[in-house]
Amino acid sequence: MKKSLSISILLAVLSLNVAAEESVELQPANIDPEDRASIVHGAKVFVKYCLGCHSIKHIRYQRIAKDFALDDKKVLADIAPQGATIYDKMNTAMNAHDSSKWFGVNPPDLSLIARSRGADWLNTYLRTFYSDPSKPLGTNNLVFKDVGMPNVFWQLQGEQQPEYTEEDGQKVISSLTLGKPGTVSPHEFDTMINDLVNFLAYVGEPxxxxxxxxxxxxxxxxxxxxxxxxxxxxxxxxxxx
Ligand code: HEC
Incomplete structure (x- = not known):
């Protein structure tokens, strides 16, 4: 009796959790494996903003050159970080010891992230960081509560503030508003994120x-x-x- 009661409580808690995650509507990504310009731009964005912490171990720069009919030299100059060779995998320069010391958790390899999380989730995740002074990094995320990743786009996108409503006596976030504008327009920012997600989708299935x-x-x-x-x-x- 006691056991079944605790199981039903556990199930109720679990379903509450699912409900909480599901209440955020995902923003659909426009994935197009034929749009080479978008994927190549996404690769550049990845190297600039993500490779500092995350690797993509399944991909070598040479593979990108081959798949998009680009010259090796062009890939090294425009996409790969300085000092990389065309045979290198997309490894991060950060070591696991430092990252767990700084963030308390290792930034995962993102080779298969588009398959495990889905493109729409990624598109939403990368656009819904918001200011939360109660968190150690001063930021939180709509689809990844209490995330240990800093908002790397705070300058480009600007700072988003949460708006709250009451639902069943609980304070929930109804929307995010741009409190402080970023250095690029919302449209430019969305296009850039879509290119980045298009690249991550390609990486999941080159x-x-x-x-x-x-x-x-x-x-x-x-x-x-x-x-x-x-x-x-x-x-x-x-x-x-
Ligand atoms: C300063 C280091 C840092 C940078 C730069 C960074 N991340 Fe992260 N990222 C992290 C950490 C740490 C985590 C783990 C967060 C956690 O588990 O709480 C993470 C988690 C993630 C996750 C969630 C993984 C999961 O568990 O499903 C995704 C997706 C992600 N990062 C994508 C990106 C992308 C795309 C970029 C570039 C725009 C980026 N990150 C830049 C540190 C970083």
Missing amino acids: VKIERERMGKYVLFYLIIFLVISYLLKKEYWKDVD
């Missing part, structure tokens, strides 16, 4: 581009084969007729 390329070769081969077999058939039946 074989997709190769598969699509292979698909075209296979179709081409089938058409040629069809023509040859048609011609052969005509040739054979000529003698029979």
